[in-house]
Amino acid sequence: MVRLDFRKRIGDFHLDVSLDMGEEVMVLFGPSGSGKTSILSCLAGLLAPDEGHITVNGDVVFEATGGRVLRNLPPQKRRVGYVFQDYALFPHMTVAQNVAYGLRGQPDVPPRVEAVLKTMRLEDMAGRYPHQLSGGQQQRVAIARALVVQPRVLLLDEPFSALDTMVRDRLQHELVVLQEEWLLPIIYVTHSLGDAFAMGHRIAVVNEGRIEQVGPKEEILNCPRSRAVARFTGTRNIYEAQVLEATPQATTLSWEGRSVVAPGSTLAPGSGVTFCIRPEQVMLLREGDDSKENVFRGEIANEVSRGPSISLFFRLDGGQSQDDYDLEISLPIHVYARFHLDTQKRLAVSLKKEAIHLIPEASQGRHR
Amino acid sequence: MQWHPLILSLQVASLATVVVLIVGLGLALLLARRRFPGHTVVDTVVNLPLVLPPSVLGFYLLFVLGRGSPVKEWLGIDILFTWMAAVVASATVALPLMVRTSKAAIESVDPNLEKAARTLGAPEWRVIKEVTLPLARRGIIAGLVLAFARALGEFGATLMVAGNIPGRTQTVPLAIYDLVQSNRVREANVLVLLMTAVSFAILWGVNRWQRSWWR
Structure with a gap:
């Protein structure tokens, strides 16, 4: 169990964090400079918050109220494992010496080092120096070094950002297995949505020093609570609209002169609302298919291939948008081929009612 | 020949x-x-011997070690005009060279390595002894060599606090000065060559040792 509830000023930057987690992988996801690493530093004892408290397994490691620090355990006493972004392996020590560093004065050092090296598939590397290892191996040494001291929580700061995709996928899988074996709370910092979804049980979206939203990954993906979260999680299509009518079954919106039917809500008619739809949720319609909700016609203004999928930038008929396009659509390649989109540029699309997510105006501001 | x-x-x-x-x-x-209050003051004072004339430094040292100073009156240490005073003078003059080079070397050690050591439970003395200093050792050794070379050549401040007593406090630079003054150029030549050879040998040895040590 880890509980964070603290505030910290770093120059003009305000960190204001409140987060509870159990024996799970919690992903701190957010853009660079949003304060993710500072949150880890506060938990590890490398940075002292101004106010608040931090608890690890019921043990208060930091507490300050009214500007008075009541308790601030040094990093040495916190038993918080920290894997740095650049791994921070000691370059003048071998792999075995690196891993043994945190075990000084404890019994059974050689067998414990050997055991963890074996778990991390590093037994043949024991005598090598960090500069003789590949990036993935260095990463595994850093994790082994942090795990061997049996930390109460493991922090990983952008652990796979410098690795190629294949190595990353494998390490991510290993880490998930490891977490299930050791039942260790892991906090994983990343700015990559793919990493966040591959690793996390729950995701905390960090923006400008705050946790904007915490929840299971599906919830973060499909029900962002603010525009910022929607933007970070790849919900490309975010629009302002007015509520015309709201019932528990359906909410009717007015969007730039068009009428859009969204899921039911209790929004007041006339109030402003943000609605959004993920690009992969936009449905293409065959000619003459008018059985769907929210059907709009338009043309493809541009397209970008993204490997297994393709992004279409779609301009709606009668669109007033100053941008080049109104809607981004993401399609698997085979759908693209089936609709003959390489030749046919005019289309009808449907914004399925259930795929539309509403963000009320009230939750746009700063919330805690 | 005087050894x-x-x-x-x-x-x-x-x-x-x-x-x-x-x-x-x-x-x-x-x-x-x-980072502490007075950081810049300490940094400046430590570096002062680099720019002060050795005679000014010697003058200060006379006050620090001489009659009425705490060192002499309270601690009862009276080393003025002994070879120990020459050690103090040489050390003072050489100190900034050591501090500057090793400070730069320590600053170039990745702070994350020290943080990593701390999160692994290492107390501060182990962080310094096993992470910071080994990684800064090239700069530290360079600083020591510079300091030694500077101490070996020290003249002005030494003359003021240790005097120039043949057989007691007369170091090579002082002896050479004396020999030249009394027109014994041949003997001076020998000392000059010896000094050059010793300095060369030390620098050459350290350079070689350093190169073979790190990869």
Whole structure:
């Protein structure tokens, strides 16, 4: 169990964090400079918050109220494992010496080092120096070094950002297995949505020093609570609209002169609302298919291939948008081929009612 | 041939280097890794001997070591005009060279390595001894060599606090000065060549040792 509830000023930057987690992988996801690493530093004892408290397994490691620090355990006493972004392996020590560093004065050092090296598939590397290892191996040494001291929580700061995709996928899988074996709370910092979804049980979206939203990954993906979260999680299509009518079954919106039917809500008619739809949720319609909700016609203004999928930038008929396009659509390649989109540029699309997510105006501001 | 000045010079420079190692490394660690009120003042004062004329420095040292100073009156240490005073003078002059080079080396050690050591439970002394200093060792050794060389050549401040007593406090630079003054150029030549050879040998040896040590 880890509980964070603290505030910290770093120059003009305000960190204001409140987060509870159990024996799970919690992903701190957010853009660079949003304060993710500072949150880890506060938990590890490398940075002292101004106010608040931090608890690890019921043990208060930091507490300050009214500007008075009541308790601030040094990093040495916190038993918080920290894997740095650049791994921070000691370059003048071998792999075995690196891993043994945190075990000084404890019994059974050689067998414990050997055991963890074996778990991390590093037994043949024991005598090598960090500069003789590949990036993935260095990463595994850093994790082994942090795990061997049996930390109460493991922090990983952008652990796979410098690795190629294949190595990353494998390490991510290993880490998930490891977490299930050791039942260790892991906090994983990343700015990559793919990493966040591959690793996390729950995701905390960090923006400008705050946790904007915490929840299971599906919830973060499909029900962002603010525009910022929607933007970070790849919900490309975010629009302002007015509520015309709201019932528990359906909410009717007015969007730039068009009428859009969204899921039911209790929004007041006339109030402003943000609605959004993920690009992969936009449905293409065959000619003459008018059985769907929210059907709009338009043309493809541009397209970008993204490997297994393709992004279409779609301009709606009668669109007033100053941008080049109104809607981004993401399609698997085979759908693209089936609709003959390489030749046919005019289309009808449907914004399925259930795929539309509403963000009320009230939750746009700063919330805690 | 008088061997005494050479032996005394090596003795004084070696001892001064030991003093500089202890005091200088402490100051370098403090200045590189801690922020405290008066940081800039300490940094400036430590570097002052680089720019002050040795005679001015010697003058200060006379006050510090001489009659009425706490060192003499309270601690009862009276080393003025002994070879120990030459050690103090050489160490003072050599200190900034050590502090500057080792401070730069310590600053270039990735702070994340020290943080990693701390999160692994290592107390501060282990972080310094096993992470910071080994990684900064090239700069530290370079600083020591510079300090030793500077101590070996020390003249002005030494003359003021240790005097120029043949057989007691006369180091090689002072002896050479005396010999030239009394027109004994042949003897001066020998000392000059000896000094050059010794300096060359030390620098050459350290350079070689350093190169083979790190990869």
